[in-house]
Amino acid sequence: MPDFFSPSWAESVREAVTAGPSEQARADKLQEYWDFYELLKSMYPASWALGCRELACYLFVQWGGGTVTDCRIIGPDEPLKATYVLGMDYQDWKALHEGYDAQRTVMYRKIVLEEGDLLEFFKAVYFFVESLAVIGSVPAVYPETI
Amino acid sequence: MAERKSPTAVLREGPRALSDDQVREIEDSALPEVLNVDIDDVIEYVHKDLKSLPDFTTLYRKYLKQRWDVYDLDFSQDKIDWQEKMTEAERQSFIAVASGFHHGERQVEIELPVFMIGASEEEKLHIAAQIEDEARHTVFFDRFYREVVGLKGDDIMAVLDASFPWVSETFVAPFGLLAYQADELRLHPYDERARVRYGTTYFLWIEGVLALSVMKVTLSYARWRGFLPAYYTGFTATCRDESRHVQGGMRYLQDAVRKDPTMINEIHDTLRTILFVSGVVSRRIYYEPLGWTDDEVRALFFLQLRRKLNDVGIGLSPDLEDLLQKVQPVLAGG
Numbered sequence: 001m002p003d004f005f006s007p008s009w010a011e012s013v014r015e016a017v018t019a020g021p022s023e024q025a026r027a028d029k030l031q032e033y034w035d036f037y038e039l040l041k042s043m044y045p046a047s048w049a050l051g052c053r054e055l056a057c058y059l060f061v062q063w064g065g066g067t068v069t070d071c072r073i074i075g076p077d078e079p080l081k082a083t084y085v086l087g088m089d090y091q092d093w094k095a096l097h098e099g100y101d102a103q104r105t106v107m108y109r110k111i112v113l114e115e116g117d118l119l120e121f122f123k124a125v126y127f128f129v130e131s132l133a134v135i136g137s138v139p140a141v142y143p144e145t146i
Numbered sequence: 147m148a149e150r151k152s153p154t155a156v157l158r159e160g161p162r163a164l165s166d167d168q169v170r171e172i173e174d175s176a177l178p179e180v181l182n183v184d185i186d187d188v189i190e191y192v193h194k195d196l197k198s199l200p201d202f203t204t205l206y207r208k209y210l211k212q213r214w215d216v217y218d219l220d221f222s223q224d225k226i227d228w229q230e231k232m233t234e235a236e237r238q239s240f241i242a243v244a245s246g247f248h249h250g251e252r253q254v255e256i257e258l259p260v261f262m263i264g265a266s267e268e269e270k271l272h273i274a275a276q277i278e279d280e281a282r283h284t285v286f287f288d289r290f291y292r293e294v295v296g297l298k299g300d301d302i303m304a305v306l307d308a309s310f311p312w313v314s315e316t317f318v319a320p321f322g323l324l325a326y327q328a329d330e331l332r333l334h335p336y337d338e339r340a341r342v343r344y345g346t347t348y349f350l351w352i353e354g355v356l357a358l359s360v361m362k363v364t365l366s367y368a369r370w371r372g373f374l375p376a377y378y379t380g381f382t383a384t385c386r387d388e389s390r391h392v393q394g395g396m397r398y399l400q401d402a403v404r405k406d407p408t409m410i411n412e413i414h415d416t417l418r419t420i421l422f423v424s425g426v427v428s429r430r431i432y433y434e435p436l437g438w439t440d441d442e443v444r445a446l447f448f449l450q451l452r453r454k455l456n457d458v459g460i461g462l463s464p465d466l467e468d469l470l471q472k473v474q475p476v477l478a479g480g
Contacts, residue, residue: 029315033428101310103318107253109325118330119343119419122323126423129318 004093004140005057005073012138013059014071017131025133033126040127042066046120048128049074049082050111050135054090054146058082059135084116090146096136102129153366153437155186162190169194172386177214180386181379185365188382189358192389196457199397202268205390209275212390214383216285219376221293227373228294235435240364241295242431245312247360248287252306253321254352255280257328261344263335272394279387286380294377315428320352320420342402342409346416349395353388354454359446361385367436396458403460414463421469447473 002008020041026034041063047070049058060082062070074080088096092110096102105111106129113121121128164172164187172191175183200208228237258280262273284302291297291305299305327344334340365381368374402409433443448470455462462470 029428030430033315033426036426103313103315103322104310106322107318107325109329112329113326118323118326119415122319122326122419123422125319125322126315126426126428129315129322 002140004097004142005052005055005059006140007073009138009140010059010072012140013061013135014068016134016138017061017071018068019134021130021134025130037127037130040124044124044127046083046124049080049085050132051085051087051114052090052093052146053087058085061131082115084121085114086111087114088112093136094142096132097140097142100136102133102136105132153363153370154439154442162186164190164194173208173212177218177379177383180214180383181375183382185362185369185378185382185385188385188389189362191386192358192392193453193457195393196396196454199393199400199458202266202272202394202397205394205397206268206271206275208390209272209279209387212383212386213278214282214380216282216289216380219286219289219380221289221376224290224294224374224376231373232371233435235432236367239432239435240367241309242312243360243364243433243436244287244290245309246314246317247357248291248309249306249313249317250321250352250357251280251283251287252302253324254348255284257324257348260328260331260335261341261348264331264338264341269394269398272390276391276394279384279391283384283387286384290377290380294374314431316423316426319423320347320356323347323419324352338402338406339409339412342399342412343416345395345399345402346413347420349392350399350413350451350454351417351420353395354392355447355450357388358385358392358450359443361388362446363433363436363438363443367438370437392454396454399460400458410460413460414466417462417466418469421466421473425469425472444473 002012020037043066044063047060047062049060051058056076058074058080060070060072060074061068062082088105088111092100092105095110096105100110106125111132168187169191171179172183172188232240255277258273258277262270262277265273288302288305291309292299295309297305297308299308324344324347327340327347330340331337331344361381361384365378365385368378399413403413433439451470454460
């Protein structure tokens, strides 16, 4: 199993978010919601840099043509450039992995937008939240503390 | 609660004129007397002063007179109604609607303090009062969910956790946006454009449209069926509090646009995002057991938004009009 925020974990994330939420997750919500999600996904041109503050690293996810065109870890000494830069503490990443709700992760500001156009970001917030839940569910070794 | 008018009657009747006696009844009723106040009159009262909005000191003085003690409510009859008189379908519909408010009140309570920093001294008084109102409303729902619905929890967050499964996935759009806009204000508390964007989400959309709609749906049901007297009393008193919040919020937005007409662009940009994500729902809520249809709830939304915009003098651009036609109800508020 890959380590959290390792290159192999980023590769697993790429496959998982490209595939999207599981059938089980989809079954709990209306088709019209997923149609909207798919519409957003198909036309989403932006990139996310999702940070883990303690590591000073970011998971970079670039979207284009309905798929992930680039997914990798950006280290502390590498240039950081993304449409939206967001930050989260390690304990909140771990909680997300252990099943904490992605919607509340946003709403309770466990993950916050550090750079990027806020109103544009929220036009695709359902797509972001569902993708965040998928990222959290990717199997990885999460140490007790960092 | 002798009157048993249909919950949706007001949609056919349209705006009503309030007599001086009715206004006095709404403004001066002590908590036990609020049970006799018609929720449609209180919602009308919200709009009464929108054309000539009161100043913040007046709103603060009203708060001092209208403040109520959430611990004075006795939910024992509500518990009997919930367990013995309401049907399972009514309970499920009611809780699906009310849970958005349970969480919404908590959200607007914690996101408001940051808005105070850049406000005038008079507005600070009003905002401080509003924060106390929102805290009281949070306790109101905490008590309702514990004492009537029967959810368990060692603290307020535990009860919020227990009711969260009823909260729709689309709740994150207005309330996540508000949280992030509050963050923006925390970093730039005197940025007037950021304040107007925040005010549009909080005061116009969440309080002016979402909150008043959900109040109307559950309160008219309770009045129609003669159920849940403490809920009706506390939530109608909450609606009276909201009248001050909406009037204060509309006053803020109106003043901002009058001072700088380009601020209308901030309102439109914010509404553009909100309306774009409001065109979809993630789960079906059955309003019929509460006396409503989807179309009637949607009509209620439009009515609430139109009245705020018209009374405050905010026009919509054609693209926003198009988005508005696609809006689906998300029953939440704060």
